[in-house]
Amino acid sequence: MGVTAHYIDECWRLKKLIIGFKHVSDHKGQTISRVLLDVLADWRIEKIFCVTVDNATANSFALRRFHGQFSLVSDDALVLDGEWLHMRCSAHIINLIVKDGLTDANESVDAVRNDVVYVRGSGNRLISFEQKVESGRMTRGSLPLDVTTRWNSTYLMLSTGLKFRVAFDKMETEDKLYNDYFMEVGDKGKKRVRPPQYADWKAIERLGRFLVIFYNSTLVVSASTSLNAHKCYEEIVNIATNLLALSESTDHELKDKAEEMFKKFDKYWDGLKNINKMLIVATVFDPTKKMVLASLCFDELYGKDSLEGKAMYDSVMSVLRSLFKEYGARYGKEAGGKSDEAKTNNSGSTPCSRELSMIGTDLHDDGLGYKRIGRRYKEMPNEIGVKDNRDELDIYLKEGVENPDMMAGVEYDVLSF
CATH class of the missing domain: 1.10.400 (GI Alpha 1, domain 2-like)
Structure with a gap:
């Protein structure tokens, strides 16, 4: 069994490491779970976001056992208590x-x-x-x-x-x-x-007619050294909507095959309505898409202003809120985390150098009670929280999407954002 770890380092770069290549004595869920736990213990990994596996029944059972045991490693071993731990492999389903x-x-x-x-x-x-x-x-x-x-x-x-x-x-x-x-x-x-x-x-x-749908999508979801998590849900919807369109064909053989393929595709994902919401969350955190693309996908799948589409929208927003609340509790200022300003000051440099205005650097201070409003105002945000009353998630979602003018063949760098 090969175990590959994907993570983002302190410089916001995607990293991929093969951390285990282990002999598995049998294909029982208990055995698979034990081997995975051993590999993570060897590397002292104590936090997991998702585990991606193929659609074998044994893997589903293995992750249920893994969930129960790994959650005991630490209080924050899993995100949202591992509700979205099990990620089905898009490439394998295709x-x-x-x-x-x-x-x-x-x-x-x-x-x-x-x-x-x-x-x-x-x-x-x-x-x-x-x-x-x-x-x-x-x-x-x-x-x-x-x-x-x-x-x-x-x-x-x-x-x-x-x-x-x-x-x-x-x-x-x-x-x-x-x-x-x-x-x-x-x-x-x-x-x-x-x-x-x-x-x-x-x-x-x-x-x-079928293969071109899957061929284009597999080029996206099979990428292993470049960021693609934020593209997967869009490709899943591309496949589903194209199969649904072919299901309306007047060619009876084409129609029957499309219906058969869609049923299997929906089944492998355990129903598109029950899909792992983290695939959609990843799309939302692409600043060029946010909830706009997700909403369009729901319209394409379920119809504009449909009850199913609204339910999916509300479900994703609920997950986003829960994630924001949990991350805030773990890493926010109230939990002892450093502010962004403190992190920048401690690092000694910022990722992107900017020209700083030198106006006013020759101002004098006699130290005898002279005060300047600007200096006092600069201290206020940290003291009383002079900021938008909305939280960061609200601000992110309600601001317009990024719309950079990129050269052909050049992708927007989500991680640098």
Whole structure:
């Protein structure tokens, strides 16, 4: 069992460490929980926000046991008493759905795969069967061969193969060696699947409508060295809404498959209404989105001004309030935490250097009772709390979202904010 820790260091940079690679004697929840507890004890880790695991039943049982035992480590071992401790792995859920879809279209996928294998192995023999495409002429390098254990590579193979469909059809009618190739026995002692027919290409087109949804999302949620927690809920909603849209298709096969996939997707998340709220909280703490994107997601899923959407909104706000209250109790000034000003003064420098105005630095003070209003006012905020009556969470949510003008390909740095 591999155990990877993600955390944010004192300089607000995302860090990732593999802290355990342990032999697990069996797949029982009790064993998994014990190994995880041992790894954390080895590293003297006494605080956990979430634990992300795949959807195996044993993992759910393991985290229930882990929750009860780890909560005894310290008073603040878990956040909100571990109510949101169990995080389901987005990438794993996507993988489960896609594998089901690929299995259903297995024969058609094999037919196209054999086409690609033939093209890649035949060099320039295909010069007479060229087909103009956006990227240029068909060559060996134009058609990527998939890695059977990586479904995203299968999607790339199929989507590229579709561009050359006309050329493949032409090869079947004009190239004897191409047809002879499909009569040969394959690597596993079985005759190769026939060249792709009309029904196969239609099946691949339908499959592509699904795979593009999951492909784009998996690029986001599979990131392991860059920050992506604040992007996951948006991708979950992207998948759900696109599947719901395909469920309205007039193509009955497309419609049935979309409905089936959505049911599985919803089930794997234990129902989108019951999704781990920390995924939404992470989105809210992206200052370019806040609750605006979350509200849009609720409208897309449940309908504008719907009761379900309002219930989700209120639920997320309740979690935000609870988090703010708990963090305030643990780390606020009343709990002995340093103020931001004190932290800045003690550090000796600030993360971003700024030009300081030098006006007034030559003012005199004779020490004989001379007073200045400005100096007195500077002391007031710390003495009586001269500030906005709203708390920090209110201020953050009610201020406008950040809308930076970023260069193409450059992402907003959430952690630097």
